[in-house]
Amino acid sequence: MERHEIETFLTLAEELHFRRTSERLGLAQGRVSQTIKKLERRIGVPLFERTSRRVALTPTGQQLREDLLPVRRQLQRAIDRAVATGRGITGVLRIGYSSAMVAEILLKVADTFRSRYPDCEVEIEEVQLFDPFGPIRSGQVHLQVTERPVDEPDLTLGPVLLSERRVLMVPTRHPFAQRASVSLEDLAESKLLSVAGSVPQYWLDHHYPRQTPQGRPIPHGQATTYWTELLNLVGMGKGVSPASEAAERYHARPGVTWVPFQNAPPIEYGFIWPTSGENARIRAFVELCPSVVRPRTPGAAGK
CATH class of the missing domain: 1.10.10.10 (Winged helix-like DNA-binding domain superfamily/Winged helix DNA-binding domain)
Incomplete structure (x- = not known):
């Protein structure tokens, strides 16, 4: 036949x-x-x-x-x-991620990728927010999904993989915890906790702003190395910090309440890779994602 x-x-x-x-x-x-x-x-x-x-x-x-x-x-x-x-889709493709729900998606795509390209192995590893571009610049990972914005001349921006509604983590005894939602203006009324490290200032200003849209100053508290430390500090009543709505599924803990924002943009997680290191493995994995991953709108049930 x-x-x-x-x-x-x-x-x-x-x-x-x-x-x-x-x-x-x-x-x-x-x-x-x-x-x-x-x-x-x-x-x-x-x-x-x-x-x-x-x-x-x-x-x-x-x-x-x-x-x-x-x-x-x-x-x-x-x-x-x-x-x-x-096409040169052989060898090993190492992919970095910075949040649990992104890892879940990447593992699902990797299974399909391996079945389609059996001579190419896929390895998934976590990249810490305090050094978001170090591993990809050093070659530790070849492809990465990270929180936008990214404005680095040596890195190529690929498509957005996931978009999640932005929420505010607040201590359960905080007045915000009793609200159905908060606004960006409300940040002026509480201490904002953020991450520290080799993080671009434009990225910090986007996720941990210094002033509200109306220009009111936003008090800042402790900056920590690891995002999970922020979660613990919020639970201890030391301040508030933004997150994505889906993060609650992975990081819910006593003492922390997750309150939706009324007017904040979603948190977008998109692909990046070194412009000089683009290859067939990277292109094939990125192109495969839409056929495996169902688009999700912010607010559908992320760091």
Whole structure:
């Protein structure tokens, strides 16, 4: 059997509908019917039972389907491996992340990536917020998903992988904890805790501003090295700090209440990679993501 015959038969065996099969394969309906009839003549028995209302596999057709499915998978793996080798999608791709829900998504995409490109291994590792660009500049990771904004001349910005609603972590006994929501102006009424380290000032100003949209100063408290330290300080009543809504699923703890912002932009997590280090592995992984990850709008149930 030729490959197009295998594909036509298996697609019809799945759809059990000639029109849908033709649309899925991009073939004329008559071509699908002709291919199936040719197979049936070659085998000597019907593969499908056809009536005006339904299409069903015969016992012989069912057996052929079960025998051909592994053949199709093997053919596809062979083609994928040849394409991957030709495009240079081999070796190891190390990907960095800075939040738990991003890691969850990357692991899911990595599973699909490995099955499509079996000669390329994917390794996922955490990148700390206090040094967001150190690992990617040193070559420790080749590709990274990190919180926007990113404005670095040596780094290429890829697509946004995830966008999450911004919330404010507040001590449970804080007056804000009783509110349905807070605004950016409310930050002037509490001490804002932030991260410290090799973090660009433009990034800090975006996530931990020094003044409200109306120009009121925002008091700042302790700056910590690790984001989880902020969580502990909030729980101890030392101040408030922004986070993404999904982070509560991973970091909920007694003493901390998560209050939605009314007017703050979402937190966006996007791909970055060294401009000089772009390669086929990086492009293939980034291009694969939309087919694996369902787009999520902010507010759907992140550091």
